[in-house]
Amino acid sequence: MSNAVENLGKLERRVTISLPKDVVQKEIDSRIRQLAKNVRMPGFRPGKVPLKMVTQQYSGQVEAEVLSDKVGKQFFDISRAANLRVAGQPSFSPKEDAADTDYAFDATFEVYPEVKLGDIATAEIERTQTTIGDAEIDRTLEILRKQRVHFHSRGEAGEHGDGGADTAAKEGDRVTLDFVGKIDGEVFQGGSAEDFAFVLGEGRMLPEFETAATGLKVGGTREFDLHFPEDYHGKDVAGKTAQFTITVKKIEWPHLPEIGADFARSLGVADGDLTKMRAEIKDNLEREAKRRMQALAKNQVMDALLKIAELDVPNALVEQDQQRLVEMTRQDLAQRGVPNAADAPIPAEMFKEQAERRVKLGLVLAELVKAHELQAKPEQIRAEVDEFAKSYEDPKEVVRWYYSNQQRLAEMEAYVVEANVVDFVLSKARVTNKDVTFEELASATAQA
Known part of the structure; x- marks a missing residue:
């Protein structure tokens, strides 16, 4: 049995897996005997069906299961022994020139690439910033008046x-x-x-x-x-x-309603104080501006990292992400009430460019986080949850909602990791600041 890993290209590899037929047959016989204890057939009591009949009906199915299990286990053992980081699922095909005493399969697969991050100090990033003043508060008040x-x-x-x-x-x-x-x-x-x-x-x-x-x-x-x-x-x-x-x-x-105490109360300011109303609007605008500036900075950072990084992208991971995007599109169509959305003919090819970018970015970020220890710390996650909860009527309930569900907490953790990456890159790259109005900021994030 040869376990030598053959290099087929940049990331593609192949290894031959051999299984002695007598070992496989012994496992098949064992499983069929176990199956015969419970199998049901017309005219026989459970467990009393002749072994020969059970073998005739189930041997093909059992053989396929045994081969799948043993080939999968041996591939796992080989990849672990060779210290291979397998990307996606391997493809197995029967080997034509196998010895009569063996089953033989070629396992073709891809490995994760080496990621060269590049010199972040050479990255150029234009960071957008804005200031919230009376003009922005007045414009927001006018929008709120028009809504009423x-x-x-x-x-x-x-x-x-x-x-x-x-x-x-x-x-x-x-x-x-x-x-x-x-x-x-x-x-x-x-x-x-x-x-x-x-x-x-x-x-x-x-x-x-x-x-x-x-x-x-x-x-x-x-x-x-x-x-x-x-x-x-x-x-x-x-x-x-x-x-x-x-x-x-x-x-x-x-x-349009006049801006007075009644208007302030309609916005949730219980005592109708106009100064408090303007302060709350300013807080909300600053929170929104911060979110939008962070989103633009994140896009700039991600673009910069992709530009300086060098790596090959595993096709298997791109294809997986394409299928995931197809399924997300189908779910979106179903939520919109589109009939037969689950069977909609959506070509995966339309998502190829998007999937390649996502996979490449994921590999680059993973390498950067590992290289510079940018993992999310528990106190960072809690601070971000607290900040997010501020904009809700009952912040404590929002915090409890996050910490009661592992998936929601994992999403917040991923957000914090991205923020750590952005802060790290901005601290190393060539950054220029660009002042814009809040309206320009909103327009830029809408187009991003």
């Missing part, structure tokens, strides 16, 4: 006024109208509706539609042409021009 908007009919007096003397539809107004659209003189599916409401300026409707409705008063009618974009979601009308007629039935102007 309510509407009043234009021209009708109420506790908040009548919206002004001009009763024509303006940006921000909610307009209710009837519309009919025709292409080549024919009404098309989805091209007409009654009592259809939308807010001008929100971009829900195509620009020509919003422009046509703007300036009309209740009872006003307008005809106009509307060209559907080539990439419009309705394929029957994409790229075509329709003639629309709209009739306005209701116009409502937006009333």
